[in-house]
Amino acid sequence: MAKVNVKVCLGTTCFVMGSSNLQELMSIVPHKYGKEVHVEGSPCLGMCSSEYEFSKAPYVKVNNEFIKEATVEKVLAAIDKELK
Ligand code: FES
Structure with a gap:
């Protein structure tokens, strides 16, 4: 089973704001x-x-943590933190 679960919000607000x-x-x-x-x-x-x-869309959830104004870099950093 995956150690880290990532959910990228594709809802309208987040999509418009850059998801x-x-x-x-x-x-x-x-x-x-x-x-x-x-x-x-x-x-x-x-x-x-x-x-x-x-x-502060777009949002991404990494395990139980929400990342606001998410970027690829922020999400990868959050994943690295979870895997430590
Ligand atoms: S559209 Fe609602 S949290 Fe992303």
Whole structure:
């Protein structure tokens, strides 16, 4: 079983705010980490509307941690941290 689960939000808000750029994670992550990390797209993770001030889409969830204003670099750093 994968040690780290990554969910890339593909909901409307996150998609408009740039999660389409994060779709390259779908190819980078399996290539870099193999079976250690499972990555998938997800419908709205519920973060874009839960708290206005926390509306910093796009969001990615790495295990139980939410990454706001996610970029490929931030997500890879979070995965590395989880694998330590
Ligand atoms: S659309 Fe991504 S958290 Fe709602």
